[in-house]
Amino acid sequence: MxxxxxxxxxxxxxxxxxxxxxxxxxxxxxxxxxxxxxxxxxxxxxxxxxxxxxxxxxxxxxxxxxxxxxxxxxxxxxxxxxxxxxxxxxxxxxxxxxxxxxxxxxxxxxxxxxxxPMVVATHEPVVQLLARNGAASRDAGGVWHLDLAAYLAMVREGTRWDELEGAAQLYDSPRAVLITSTDVRTSNSAAMYLADAAWVLNGGGVVTTREQQEAVLPQLSHLFLAQGFSAASSDEPFGDYLSQGAGALPLVMAYEAQFVGEAARGDGSRLGPDAVLAYPDPTVAxxxxxxxxxxxxxxxxxxxxxxxxxxxxxxxxxxxxxxxxxxxxxxxxHGVAVQQSLTDVADPPSFGVLEALIDAVAAGYGE
Amino acid sequence: MRTSGRTRGRTRGRTSTRSTPRRGALAGLAALAAAVLLAGCTSDPASGAEDAATPTGPRADVLRVLAGSELRDVEPVLTGVAERTGVRVELTYTGTLEGTRLVADGGAAGYDATWFPSNDHLALLDGGRAAVARSEDVMSSPVALGVARATAVELGWVGRSPTWAEVVDAADDGRLRYGMTSPVSSNSGFATLVGAATALSGTGTVLAEQDVAAVAGQLRRLARGHALTAGSTGFLVERFTADPRGVNALFGYESVLRPLRAGGEPLDVLTPSDGTLTAEYPLTLLRSAGEEQGRAYDAVVADLLSEPVQRELAATGRRTTAGGPAAATDVYELPFPNRLSTVRALLSAYQSEIKKPSDVVFAVDTSGSMDGERLTQLQGALAALTVPDGDAGGAPGEGLLAFQARENVRYVEFADAVKSRGTFAVDPADRAGSLARIREWTASLRARGGTAIHDSLRVAYEEALSVLEADPERFVSVTLFTDGENTDGGTLADFRAWHGRQAAAGRPVASVPTFVIVFGEADPAEMAELAALTGGETFAAGGAADLAGVFEEIRGYQ
Missing domain, CATH: 3.40.190.10 (Periplasmic binding protein-like II)
Incomplete structure (x- = not known):
């Protein structure tokens, strides 16, 4: 009703x-x-x-x-x-x-x-599984956080969901742990994700030099290329997140505004009962x-x-x-726990460096 | 109103004339291959526009939508949408892969929106993303395996979804005999192939080009269980429903499989536990649509996503936010490839080394009425099937629909009697040479004499049956091309009686469908009856480009 x-x-x-x-x-x-x-x-x-x-x-x-x-x-x-x-x-x-x-x-x-800020839209069983394996936590204010460094380590190892401890009860997917984003060649939210990951991979600092760029590039590329087909703009993966279950999209990179805006649609909200908003630590604004x-x-x-x-x-x-x-x-x-003051925030690289990283990742698509 | 180009064999007496799928078969290619093979190559833009033409101009209260053919069952829901929003959604059906190509080529200007199972392929095509203004997923349906109850029990799959590896084993050892559409022609077959390859690659991520060779062996084992093929989902379901003998499972979208029965019982609809691909049915506003149509689109989307309408859509067997067949968490979604080269490698390997090889018997009418322009058209259409990958001179994607390594191509040329025979095995070691010899043979056809359709067809069937009796595992079909009425020899009634006698004698005639190309003065009603008798289908062909398109479309059925 x-x-x-x-x-x-x-x-x-x-x-x-x-x-x-x-x-x-x-x-x-x-x-x-x-x-x-x-x-x-x-x-x-x-x-x-x-x-x-x-x-x-x-x-x-x-x-x-x-x-x-x-x-x-x-x-x-x-x-x-x-x-x-x-x-x-x-x-x-x-x-x-x-x-x-x-x-x-x-x-x-x-x-x-x-x-x-960028957030990860996820689902209760998924975030619980990550928490059990040390990659997510809930703070005193009830706000969920995703440890980006721990997540990137899982990606680097090629970890599958069903290899995680507790997967059988929570989320037994055979797919590799990976955030779904938009296409980094066209969309800002993907570029923000790239900036965030680059910061962490660079040891917690802005990527500036060519050496730093080259060092982070292989794993950055994998974050996008391994996703397969990616949508061009940010409303698409978030729309899929709303319309499909955890099986399809366990982790989706989104703007906080998309998640909260959806919740604030009130009676019209399409967020499911197990929808969870998690902040990557660090996040990027x-x-x-x-x-x-x-x-x-x-x-x-x-x-x-x-x-x-x-x-x-x-x-x-x-x-x-x-x-x-x-x-x-x-x-x-509207029942969403947000983190009012963000303390752990990465700075994006300059437009020029960001463009260079995006272009280098884009070259991996081969077309 | 466009009519479907095909008249189904089983819809007896229907004689709609072909007008659409100019490059019907290119469907497969269309989207996939278009991209794939030509990367930006163009099909004839003029005819593309002609395909897209609809009689209605843009109107604020009509949304003109190019839609996947399996959406017919949603029409009643759209009646309610029109009542509530004042916008009439006018669906024009086309094959998904063909429609996708049309949009990417800019040939869909007569439409405001599309509604296909997926936009993923579209985004891979040049011009694909640019053609889309916005889209909204309306409902979803995963690719699934519908299994007859007895088989599900035997395999231990009742209430438990198998992994793809288990499906491969069951297909390989003969317990699973499934139907699946051609991946180069039909979206569900394509999605099945991508899903199987991705899961079997075991990488946990997207399929890459180098994975194709690694999974080819597994896919070949899977293909051993492929017992029924078709160029479209509709035809696959029709054949399965008419005669499920020899087939105990079907790959297709869950919503298509749910209503089907085998042995009086519903199929067990299983999604492989290590993942599948899902049709998301995005209603997609095209960038070429006007502002008024954009508002009409928004109103329709808002209505379709509303709770009561989502419930109505769920009743069609799709998954929606208001429910559906099962909780969506039971389906793990596999990624769709992000490179054209991967899609090309997979389809090319499928056609040349994975699928069961086919024996294709062509019964070709070269009676006197074929003299001149008609013969030239026929020879052009036959030659188009001998152009190997890479040097396609004309239409997009000919490489994938051309004759494949391991196939046997057999011609029965006839007029008032059989005039000549040609049999060619396409040699995997020298495909180009084999194709050149076929081309040479078709170039030698000469028109003269009367038309003895049914007697000649018997000759073609004898050949087909002897192939099938020697090797029951090949796909064997007859393609009959004729441009006139039967003037010599036996009648359709005679052929029917012969056909019945063969069946009674235990010969596998029921496994040999006849695809009839109705050209010139051929009698559409009689040809439809013939197609129905054999479990085949009729294809009406108009002009020259059309004829080539029809032959290519039929390749999806062989």
Whole structure:
């Protein structure tokens, strides 16, 4: 029944979005305090699409005389492939990509209104099995952590799930222990995973030199190539995580925002009863960075960072603004334990080093 | 409305004309091979567009969807979707692998969305990922093995899923005799092969090119139990349902296997315990779709994912968030290859050294009416099957559908009587030489005389039966090509009586299907009856490109 209501709501939402779209066009100026509606077009990472499609977000923006239309693309694509000519702003999910865009366009302003740490979406029996084998733990606040170094050691050994102690009772899969991510050639969340793993493999420091890159590359490549086919953008593996069981996807690299945002859909949440959010230790933060390509978009960036309605809505979509306390409140309401202040955080390498590592991994696909 | 290119042998009297699968068989190739063999090679874009054309233009209240042919059972659910969302979902069916190729080639502009078992192959093709705006998995169904109860009991598989190695052993020692579609033509056969190879490789990760040689021996043992083949899931199920004798198991999607029965009892549907591949049925918005269609798509997706609709979908035997056949935790998902070269190596090894070899008997009508353009078309189509891998001159993927090492190719050329015979064994040590000799022979065909279909078919059958009697483990089929009505010799009734006498005498006629290519003035109704009698199928061919496509499509059935 709960889900029934959710379904009906989902349908209504779609209708509402369509209606608002029309409304924006017709009577936006009547609603807006500050005169006629300005429509801004942006290209964004797919994980923020639901936020901009939310009718409440549209309403809050229209109260400030703004309407936003978005197209989605992978963050790396936005930085390198997308023709930004028709857009007022770009909103990739990583700071390095935004920096590249700013350099290429002579953008007027760059700011990071939202951020989100990388997490691993997993399942209760899987995380229990990892805990039993020393690769996961639960802290006093009930938050699960994945020991990234221990995980990488398992991957290096080619450990299968069914070789772990307690597998028969918990998770008896014949597959090798491996996190499912997106395709590192196209997607930012995979690049963040790569950055995180590179930090650990480099002994807990940012990879800078060529020697360091070469040293970490073999295992980095394996993390992606051994997965087989990978989806192009971050909504796909997380969607598979929601629709398929632990048998299909035991560990999925995701943005915290995806997990919390799904939980906050309330009655419509598709998270199963055994869904678990775990933080890799260390994790890495993805800074959703807005590159304003004209002054109209600067106003949008400012509103996203400061407008109380919009920051509250951002939290409902799982994004952190400022110190993360708003998000922690939202998550708690929906029964998800999040770590409010992150202490163990890796720094990503520079855009140039990151690109070089990604290119080197990509070469392994051979095509 | 497009009609299916094929008229099924068993749907007696249906005479729909072929209009779609121009490169039907290329299905297999299509997706796989297209990528695979040509890596970006193009099929004729003009005809691709023609394939994709539908009479409806874009409308805000219609979502035009190119869909996998096994989704027919979902249609009733879509009626409700239309009532609730105001969007009518218009499904046009095609083979998954063929449709996938069409999308990658940019030939699906007449559609707003696709709904195939998987987008994994699409992403491997050039242009595949770029063609997709967004997608949402709607339901899932793993590749499974449906086993007759008695066999499951004998093998100790009741309530316990075997490993792939156990399946291999059972197939090798003759206890498991299974049906499976051709991996180069059909998605479920392809997924079965990838699943088996990946699990048997024992690496715990994705299949790599170098693993193929290592698992080929195991896969050959598995292939020993392959007793029934087909170019499509629909045909496989039809043949199994009509006559399950000699076959006690089927590989296919769980949702297809669930309703089937053998010996009056439902099949035991097992997913190998060391993993399988799952169809996720992503409803996929194409980038070429307009903004209005994007909104229609979103509305449809929201409705399909809602709890009550997920429950309705679960009732079709798919797994959904609202339930389904079993808790999804019992299925371990194997990774799909991320390199075209791996897929190519696997399919190529399958065709040339893993699958049971086939004996293909072609009964070819070269009566006087074939003179001129028609004969040229026929010779072109026959020659297309002799182009080995690597130097395909025309359509994508010819290499995988060309005659394979270890196959025997037999021709019975006829008019008012049999005019000539040609028998060629494709020598594994000199495949190119064998193929050249076949090409030479087909080039020598000359048109003259009347048309004695049924008497000539008897000659073809005698040859097929003698092969099968000498070696019951080969796949033996007859492919009949004719462009006119029967004018000489015995009638269909005579052939039917002969066929019955052979069966009564214990000869294996029931194991030799006839695939009939209906061309020119051939009588579609009579040919459909003939196909039905033999457990085969009819294929209607229009023009020249079409004819080549039909011959290639039939390769998936041989």
């Amino acid at each position: 709960r889900k029934l209501v959710g379904a009906a709501l989902a349908v209504l939402l779609v209708a509402a979005v369509a209606a608002l779209f029309v409304l924006d066009r017709r009577s936006g100026s009547a609603d807006a305090a500050a005169g006629p509606v300005t429509t801004l077009r942006g290209v964004i990472g797919s994980e923020k699409e639901a936020f901009f499609d939310d009718p409440r977000v549209r309403e809050a923006l229209s109260a400030h005389g703004l309407a936003v239309e978005v197209d989605t693309a992978g963050s790396r694509q936005i930085a390198t492939d997308v023709d930004l000519g028709g857009y007022d702003f770009a909103f990739p999910s990583s700071a390095p990509a935004a920096q590249r865009i700013a350099e290429g366009t002579g953008a007027t302003s760059v700011s990071s209104p939202f951020w989100s 993805s800074k959703h960075t807005l590159v304003a390509l004209d002054p109209g978009a600067e106003r949008l960036a400012e509103l996203l960072a400061t407008d109380p309605d919009l920051t509250a809505l951002a939290a409902e979509h799982g994004f952190r603004t400022g110190d993360g306390s708003v998000l922690a409140g939202v998550a708690a309401q």
